[in-house]
Amino acid sequence: MDILERNFYRRSSIQVSKELLGKLLVRKNDNGLLIGKIVEVEAYMGTIDKAAHSYGGKITKRNKVMYGDAGYAYVYMIYGMYYCMNVVTSCINNPEAVLIRAVEPLYGLEDMSKFRYGREFNALTKKEIINLTNGPGKLCKAMNINKENNEENLCSDELFIAEDPNRQDFDIVESKRINIDYAEEAKDFLWRFYIKDNPYVSKK
DNA sequence: AAAATGATCAAG
DNA sequence: TTGATCATTTTA
Numbered sequence: 001m002d003i004l005e006r007n008f009y010r011r012s013s014i015q016v017s018k019e020l021l022g023k024l025l026v027r028k029n030d031n032g033l034l035i036g037k038i039v040e041v042e043a044y045m046g047t048i049d050k051a052a053h054s055y056g057g058k059i060t061k062r063n064k065v066m067y068g069d070a071g072y073a074y075v076y077m078i079y080g081m082y083y084c085m086n087v088v089t090s091c092i093n094n095p096e097a098v099l100i101r102a103v104e105p106l107y108g109l110e111d112m113s114k115f116r117y118g119r120e121f122n123a124l125t126k127k128e129i130i131n132l133t134n135g136p137g138k139l140c141k142a143m144n145i146n147k148e149n150n151e152e153n154l155c156s157d158e159l160f161i162a163e164d165p166n167r168q169d170f171d172i173v174e175s176k177r178i179n180i181d182y183a184e185e186a187k188d189f190l191w192r193f194y195i196k197d198n199p200y201v202s203k204k
Numbered sequence: 205a206a207a208a209t210g211a212t213c214a215a216g
Numbered sequence: 217t218t219g220a221t222c223a224t225t226t227t228a
Binding site: 044136 | 221222223224225
């Protein structure tokens with residue numbers, strides 16, 4: 001597989017987030033690989049972005065990986081129940097990241113079904129299949145991404161992002177980011193990007 | 205519309 | 217030490 005190298009991530013979060021659309025998120029587990037095509041992302045822009053965990057230069061145990069080099073995973077628990085996965089971008093001491101909000105499941109759907117619902121893929125309804133990975137918490141559950149993956153090197157072979165060998169053309173839609181109403185003026189920035197008409201984009 | 209659910213963080 | 221918050225999902 002053609003794994004993205006670190007220099008890909010060493011650029012502005014906005015630039016990287018748009019280019020991540022259509023790429024493959026790959027998770028290695030005991031049974032083999034789980035693969036999802038990235039269809040929805042959000043950019044979080046360092047210390048000046050009121051929606052970002054790094055706003056104001058705040059550095060904590062949770063978000064410290066954002067201040068390191070690009071190409072590492074930032075995985076955190078939210079609402080006590082779910083994990084969200086980000087990709088750290090930019091450079092050291094510029095804490096930018098891209099939230100992976102949705103993927104289209106391509107490979108390892110049986111395992112994803114077990115992780116997500118604890119049931120066989122064959123038993124899923126159409127709606128349940130769509131709901132496998134169409135949200136940041138959902139895709140982490142389906143791909144077994146959790147706190148163990150925080151600070152993981154994405155330029156390794158355990159958890160990484162690769163080029164899609166069957167890439168198709170698509171249009172990119174820009175919109176406001178989701179669930180950041182606390183972020184004052186930053187809540188209106190068009191830093192959410194998704195593949196137009198893809199069925200796995202999270203609910204509008 | 206509102207519950208579920210607990211780690212995280214800033215305040216005291 | 218404590219209490220409010222939260223880049224969500226599910227259920228009703």
